[in-house]
Amino acid sequence: MNRQAILDILAKTYPDAGPELNFNGPYETLVATMLSAQCTDKQVNKVTPALFARWPDVAAMAGATADEVYPYVKSCGFSKKAQNIVMACRQIMTQFGGEVPGNLDDLQKLPGVGRKTANVVYANAFGGDAIAVDTHVFRVSKRLGLADANDVLGVEKQLMQVIDRPLWSTAHHWLILHGRRVCTARNPKCGDCPIASLCPSFGAAQRRQGSTDQSAPGSL
Ligand code: SF4
Incomplete structure (x- = not known):
């Protein structure tokens, strides 16, 4: 056939096909994938080391402001991305006990996370079966x-x-x-x-x- x-x-x-984004763990996977919308993986990989050094986990990012985050990610486009990342982490803190949810339905409840991003995070961070x-x-x-x-x-x-x-x-x-x-x-x-x-x-x-x-x- x-x-x-x-x-x-x-x-x-x-x-050897696999993710071309650099990340480690669900938080970094989520943030890097959100940044990759309409941006190259190469560009995302340039900004995430400094971003994750400054805000290394969900709790830290939830305490940031979009204005603080934007300069770190502006080369990936859209100021809305910084806002969505901060808001998503705040929601993870309040609704999901500080852990990035490991299922498609809850991932899609996060601001800025559509079906495609949820599928990528589910597959790459949690080993889920998704396309x-x-x-x-x-x-x-x-x-x-x-x-x-x-x-x-x-x-x-x-x-x-x-x-x-x-x-x-x-x-x-x-x-x-x-x-x-x-x-x-x-x-x-x-x-x-x-x-x-x-x-x-x-x-x-x-x-x-x-x-x-x-x-x-x-x-x-
Ligand atoms: S490059 Fe694309 S359209 Fe062309 S033969 Fe290959 S799969 Fe088909």
Whole structure:
């Protein structure tokens, strides 16, 4: 079956796939993941050492103000991120006994934590089975025919059906790496792709770009 063959190739191509964010424990995982929204992991990794040195745990961050935190994280965008991190830690102190909750429902109750962030924290900090659908996972899984839903939650549910549960978290990292390195949003490197022979979208992006205005953004 193509899907299994595709997953086998991804596994062989990205044997060391894993989080590219640097973190240690649930608190750091939560904060780093919140900062990574619409920011590169590389940039997050630049700011978190000083951030975690100043506020090393939930209790410390809960005692900070957003204005104090913002200068540490402003290169990751949005002043709202600093506010959400502080507010999330305060909520963890008041509602969860100072421990980052280890389940998806409670994680999503925290300010600034949507389903994708919750899935990442659940998988990376707690070893939970989850598939976080970011822009790379969404695009690549649809190009490969692993999913065809038009919304993030739909794609997540379809991937959970076609991928064995123990592989959910790892497969998420395979798809991200493939999206970053080969199956990029614009000009995917189909000619260098190890899955090309199985991919229903082989060459499609190039054909589309060749037949339309090449400046059209955001195409799958
Ligand atoms: S063949 Fe092209 S579209 Fe298909 S997965 Fe590879 S890079 Fe992406």
